[in-house]
Amino acid sequence: MDDNSQSITPMTEDECWEFLSMQPIGRLGTAVAGEPEIFPLNFAVADRAIYFHTIPGTKVAEVAVNARVAFEVDQWGPEIAYSVLVKGTAEILETEADIAAAESTDLVSYLDDTRDTWVRITPDAVTGRRLRR
Template sequence: MTAETVTLTEDACWEFLRDRPVGRLATAVAGEPDIFPVSFAAADGHVYFRTYPGSKLVEVAVNTRVALEADEWSPEVATSVVVKGTAEILEHDADLAAAEATGLVSYQDDGKNVWVRITPATISGRRLTR
């Protein structure tokens, strides 16, 4: 059995993201990296997630450069997509409406009321098969 690695196209990366409900948000403040699981939605060339005041929101406010990774694996196939870009805390009505229109459903309905949008600088993905 020969292993194969396929680089995903940008369109394939977005399609993969649209089908995933959860990813990991990577931040770094004062040289300290952090990773947070987030429910997210991909729409119109952006990634959206909701949060509430806390360390994740503080870190995004201090350093807007973030990465988000979503993946999927099975014994035969592993796929990973990484978005690197700029996070923005949404405040304007039009931006909030666009975020709400994604239909994002969080795993926990725990009062997360702050929307964040990631505007990608790069998006890349790979699929590995055994």
């Protein structure tokens, strides 16, 4: 960086989760047979996992089940930007306890939500960057 007033610094894991908990929209990245896909999604955070809704039989459900996924959230302000990447494994929730945990999140969908299947991403790596300009 030529200009010392600009910087890119890593976020702590706590800062990443705080940021994730404030954002309504993230992007799910999947890879099936070497073919990457990205799906924008409403999501919620609970106990350091990512929760979202989907519909059984849809592409999102298909690729997210038992698959390695990436989940990315970013925000760009006039002077500061944040970008957080979660890497982990997605699974459709089936037990009563898991579904109750998902239902208790504060997930708000952009459109009225008729989706009835919950997916949880269990992270194994969470990284974030803070850009100042």
